[in-house]
Amino acid sequence: xxxxxxxxxxxxxxxxxxxxxxxxxxxxxxxxxxxxxxxxxxxxxxxxxxxxxxxxxxxxxxxxxxxxxxxxxxxxxxxxxxxxxxxxxxxxxxxxxxxxxxxxxxxxxxxxxxxxxxxxxxxxxxxxxxxxxxxxxxxxxxxxxxxxxxxxxxxxxxxxxxxxxxxxxxxxxxxxxx
Numbered sequence: 748x749x750x751x752x753x754x755x756x757x758x759x760x761x762x763x764x765x766x767x768x769x770x771x772x773x774x775x776x777x778x779x780x781x782x783x784x785x786x787x788x789x790x791x792x793x794x795x796x797x798x799x800x801x802x803x804x805x806x807x808x809x810x811x812x813x814x815x816x817x818x819x820x821x822x823x824x825x826x827x828x829x830x831x832x833x834x835x836x837x838x839x840x841x842x843x844x845x846x847x848x849x850x851x852x853x854x855x856x857x858x859x860x861x862x863x864x865x866x867x868x869x870x871x872x873x874x875x876x877x878x879x880x881x882x883x884x885x886x887x888x889x890x891x892x893x894x895x896x897x898x899x900x901x902x903x904x905x906x907x908x909x910x911x912x913x914x915x916x917x918x919x920x921x922x923x924x925x
Contacts, residue, residue, distance in 0.1 A: 749828060750779075750842050750846075751779070751781065751789065752789050752793075752828065753825065753829060753849065754773045754777055754781075754845065755773065755781075755786065755789055755790070756817065756821055756824065756825040756828070757849060758772050758776070759799065759816065759817040760822065763802075763815060763816035763817075764814065765804070765812040765815070766786055766787060766813065766815070769815065790815055793821060796820065796824070797821075798817070798818060798820045798821035798824045799817055799818060799821050800815070800818055801814070802816070825852070826852060826853075829849050829852055829861075830853055830857040830861070832860075833864075834864070834867070834868065837864040837865050837867065837868035838868045838872070843861075846861050847861070847910075855914050855915035859911060859915070862910055862911055862914060865907060869900050869903055869904050869907070872900050873897060873901070876893055876896050876900065877897065880893040880894065880897065
């Protein structure tokens with residue numbers, strides 16, 4: 748679920764927001780549907796960790812809105828979540844693509860590390876799929892599905908090679924950071 752947390756923090760980098768507004772912003776920009784059972788527990792965890800602050804904003808004739816704002820701790824947490832792609836997350840398309848979409852916040856070296864983690868995950872996937880193809884024998888439909896999945900993984904590995912060439916091209920967002 749870390750991609751949800753990344754999206755929440757990323758949208759708070761733009762400006763403070765109350766929960767409903769934040770949910771609608773994430774949904775409109777990414778297409779990811781956030782439900783309250785994911786959003787509010789994440790915001791509470793971030794508040795407990797000092798990554799966000801919550802301020803009550805009075806409304807005429809209605810309960811106060813709770814407005815969330817990212818702190819310096821939150822900026823650091825977001826950066827760390829983006830720069831790190833553990834092996835289990837590297838297998839997940841959404842986890843990888845969420846980080847890729849935020850590459851402007853990472854240094855070239857950090858981008859390359861994320862791309863390398865994804866490439867390693869795809870290499871493992873290809874090994875598993877090749878074994879499956881060999882075990883499937885003459886099962887036509889199984890073979891067709893496995894062949895398609897292999898083609899997709901190989902295509903993505905070629906795309907990753909192109910992305911590796913682009914990763915250092917964009918200026919470092921914070922030249923003082925290592």
